[in-house]
Amino acid sequence: MPAISVDTLTKSYGQTLALSDLSFEVEEGEVFGFLGPNGAGKSTTINVLLDFIRPTAGHVDVLELDAQTHSREIRSRTGVLPEGVETYDRLTARQHLEFAIDSKGADDDPEKLLERVGLHDAIDKKAGGYSKGMSQRLMLAMALVGEPELLILDEPSTGLDPNGAREMREIVREESARGATVFFSSHIMEQVEAVCDRVGILRDGEMVAIDTVAGLRDSVGGGTSLRVTVDRIDDDALQAVRSLPDVGSATVEGQTPPTLIVQVDGSKTAVLSTLEDHGIEVQDFATREASLEDVFQSYTTDTGTGVEAR
Numbered sequence: 001m002p003a004i005s006v007d008t009l010t011k012s013y014g015q016t017l018a019l020s021d022l023s024f025e026v027e028e029g030e031v032f033g034f035l036g037p038n039g040a041g042k043s044t045t046i047n048v049l050l051d052f053i054r055p056t057a058g059h060v061d062v063l064e065l066d067a068q069t070h071s072r073e074i075r076s077r078t079g080v081l082p083e084g085v086e087t088y089d090r091l092t093a094r095q096h097l098e099f100a101i102d103s104k105g106a107d108d109d110p111e112k113l114l115e116r117v118g119l120h121d122a123i124d125k126k127a128g129g130y131s132k133g134m135s136q137r138l139m140l141a142m143a144l145v146g147e148p149e150l151l152i153l154d155e156p157s158t159g160l161d162p163n164g165a166r167e168m169r170e171i172v173r174e175e176s177a178r179g180a181t182v183f184f185s186s187h188i189m190e191q192v193e194a195v196c197d198r199v200g201i202l203r204d205g206e207m208v209a210i211d212t213v214a215g216l217r218d219s220v221g222g223g224t225s226l227r228v229t230v231d232r233i234d235d236d237a238l239q240a241v242r243s244l245p246d247v248g249s250a251t252v253e254g255q256t257p258p259t260l261i262v263q264v265d266g267s268k269t270a271v272l273s274t275l276e277d278h279g280i281e282v283q284d285f286a287t288r289e290a291s292l293e294d295v296f297q298s299y300t301t302d303t304g305t306g307v308e309a310r
């Protein structure tokens, strides 16, 4: 049973087409990573799920309810960590939590929730004095109120240090273990890679890929990334590398010296010899397993090859 079902969703802001015929589903109990570069439409999608904005066309169900006509019930069963921090300067963490618990009709213990997010020491301090990371932790504690069936986290790692980011991942895992569905937008690949069952990559308002992390890696070439430092590069040589049967994508990173990042499934020597056939000197090369970062790059930059067309 899908927890979120987005069907041919289109949203225009005047002349700007933010979402174009977007369709996807998030299964109940799944941790779903929603990735995309700035301006791809992630926040717009989240705002439609919560009925903060209305679609231009299409239909969205959340927890099997129509997102537009049942938004109150959906919000009462959903925990939301919105983009940007919206704490009240004059209220303490405890007061924020009491407010959230009251408005959801829940009976959580504010102290326990703040302990979970590592903010227990600041429980009676006013949020006006909080760092960005502390405010983010507070917002996460508020999202957890009432053991929601669905958690919608918009860029949850914003402002968190590495410890905070790790704790956030642990909380996502715990929430998933108790059966919650987690929908989580990010452009931080490591976060997504570490916790998500499936990932959708949004680009210019369209879903360009949706799969498990392993599946996405395979789709860009068997999971190996070859990094080749060359003395120079030209379009002919780049195209020749891209047309090799085992190459998923090839991008140029940096110019002094130029470095090619090639997703390759199979023979790496073919890449090196193709470059040399074009009179290009290979100065250095290294291979590593493709990270989700490589996958993201190949789906969201124009310099990748036709993975989008697959």
Ligand SMILES: Nc1ncnc2c1ncn2[C@@H]1O[C@H](COP(=O)(O)OP(=O)(O)OP(=O)(O)O)[C@@H](O)[C@H]1O
Pocket (backbone or CB within 6 Å): 013, 016, 017, 018, 036, 037, 038, 039, 040, 041, 042, 043, 044, 045
């Ligand atoms: N209120 C608005 N009015 C006009 N255009 C908007 C509005 N909100 C978003 N847009 C446009 O819609 C597109 C999608 O924006 P959106 O904020 O949904 O992307 P995003 O993927 O969340 O980006 P980011 O990662 O930067 O938060 C962008 O082109 C943006 O400029």
